[in-house]
Amino acid sequence: MSLPALFDPDGVAVIGASATPGKLGNDAMSNVEAYGTEIYPVNPSSSGTVFGYEFVDSVRETDAELALCCVPRHLQPDVIEECGEAGVEAAVIFAGGFAEMGGDGAELQHAIAETAAAYDMTVLGPNTAGYAIPHEDLYGSFVPRIRDVGTGNVGLVTQSAGVGITMSFQLTREGYGISAMFGLGNRMNTGFADVIPALDDDPRTDAIVMHVEGTDDVDALLRACQTAETPIAAFKVGEHDIADLARAHTAAPAQDNAIYEAGFDQPGLVTVSSTTELLDAGRALADSPTPDGPNVGLVTAQAGPGIIMTDFLKGTAATFPDLTDETRKRLDEILPGITYAENPVDTGRPMPEFGAVIDAVARDDNVDIVLVYEIYEDSLGYPVDELETLSAEVDKPICFTVAGPDHALEDERRQMEAAGVPTFDTPERGAQAVGALLESISGAE
């Protein structure tokens, strides 16, 4: 495992811990207090306990491998020096006011970097809201309620921690979760090229999603992507000129997006242009086998949404092959007079045979990827049994687009996910997910 002191620290010091609710050092304590090793609240001005842990005066009095640094920027050089002396292996610096400010800030960051290098210390940040590994109950962040974030198999590495947190909460609201989220901030000595291999090594991470504002180590980033065996989806912000903002935010260099576009054009890597697409691409990549080709078999219970999905996919590498004679015969046996038995297959309305129709299309030799759309009906439910069988027997991606009343679809949706059938919420999101799977094999043949 790379970055072990971030993934699996034995002992965590919260430097600048506070017993006062609302303070950064209290929020950080409240997030990390449940993690299963010793926690050390460090604050020479405090005594007593916070969340049941006794305050200590200095990190030197601890056996912490990880330090969460909740102190203001001007105290940060001393704190990192003390961390080094104490044998801390990794630190997270939340404070801003460093390289992204230029001048003094850049100098201060440079000094901290030298100290960290002398002690061979991994530093996440500065200028980050931190990171989270929900599977381990490990939340190295001051963000309130980050412990609500669910567990999942998508790993997030975001230049902006705010974007990583936004996406983590979105995934959770939608019923999913994350394997890990790393907000990089200023990338002082821990950048994309460090976190990507760590997530690639992480057995709980089945896909990596990446938010990039701009970074000096583009070559290292691209090498890390090439080396990774885990599929990756990338969102590079900056279609238009946002250079001033990105520099002021995370000290991002002014760069032409074309560098990234060219570098990201590789098998196993998908590019998207929004946070929602990034999450959907990540889930599709994480849960699906790699498709053998671009041939999409589309099964829909409602023509209108099916046409929207077809229209979208016609703008991608997707092809819509004819179904084999055998499949057509099966479909005709299943549903005599089916509404539209070409590809897309339109059943006209959900019906008990819907699962058998999906089965027929999924087993068609001409089809590499199956995309399904259905508005949920209580009396029919989703064809979960058929999907479980298919997922076990047919090694093709099956993306299921669900629609309908609110909580009606939650349970069966979870069952489908558990069977390896990722689900999506709107016609466009289902189609975009298939588009992502297709992009992941482009250039691979």
Place this chain on the structure above:
Amino acid sequence: MSLPALFDPDGVAVIGASATPGKLGNDAMSNVEAYGTEIYPVNPSSSGTVFGYEFVDSVRETDAELALCCVPRHLQPDVIEECGEAGVEAAVIFAGGFAEMGGDGAELQHAIAETAAAYDMTVLGPNTAGYAIPHEDLYGSFVPRIRDVGTGNVGLVTQSAGVGITMSFQLTREGYGISAMFGLGNRMNTGFADVIPALDDDPRTDAIVMHVEGTDDVDALLRACQTAETPIAAFKVGEHDIADLARAHTAAPAQDNAIYEAGFDQPGLVTVSSTTELLDAGRALADSPTPDGPNVGLVTAQAGPGIIMTDFLKGTAATFPDLTDETRKRLDEILPGITYAENPVDTGRPMPEFGAVIDAVARDDNVDIVLVYEIYEDSLGYPVDELETLSAEVDKPICFTVAGPDHALEDERRQMEAAGVPTFDTPERGAQAVGALLESISGAE
């Protein structure tokens, strides 16, 4: 009110009503049974009651103004003739197999159209899942649980009822609702040009959203859009060639999308390219005053999402004006050392002063539209009080993009909506909503 027998029928006949759960005629009964006028289940093969209403043998025995026709296609001509004799003013034909099939189907539809014309009867469909007016508890549809759809101020007119139902459920899942939803299907004698004026007249509809696959009466559609005083958002499917599918679905003619693109380029009309954008544009248009110009003031508590929104808006007509000296002075008083006090204004983290920062930007004379982004924190909440004051005192759109843990944001989100501040879920959706408001004034100056 246009189309009164669809909006406000006195008596509803369900022709082909059934007491058997799962049958179309039972689903339609279950949806309409709560509507506050007499309901007549019509079925000569049934006796007794269904949902407390006594079966009758023929629509001629009823005083229904509206008929929901749940019978197979071959019975439809006789049913419409009987409806006419009975004085029915409007009918919904659910069955498919008409113009969209060509040949016999087209002839059958033509015959029904002649009968309807003879009796001056409004017919929705054929080949539709119907319509819904939740404010009236009026659900002229067989779709199970359509009664779960919430009330709101956006009216939907969709060529595909499946798309209309999908969007109605999506709005409801996200905490909103609709004023009405009309699925047009084959548009036999009730098309876009009929429903748009009806929604324009409807006092509960503050914006109209429209899904178009293709229609012969393009000119009438465009005239209806021009005449409507209610803002409209339109999603024309068919960026690529979907002509075969659209014809087989709703008898849509093969047309060049350019006809629509040119026609839709008018003030008060916004075009989008997905169902989610359609809903967001609709909510933004429904809840916001018309902006005076393209000058966006962006206030964000987290830089990363703010940069994503800025990047998106730079691809639209948006401009980001400098704030006035007065505003900068106010900001400096509110938050000395604010992270980024240009426009966008980045506060670096949510804080108690966040509402005051929004207030300062919203009152800036250089700003026409305010876009806000904030990750929710329990201890701070959203600045609801400030937004309520602003909304009352400042006649500018304020779009609030919310992020955070699941249910934490529901209550305050509703309060913001009630105050006339529409809320959006992801950076892109907030930015797209502002983009829609900007497009609505393009060409208007």
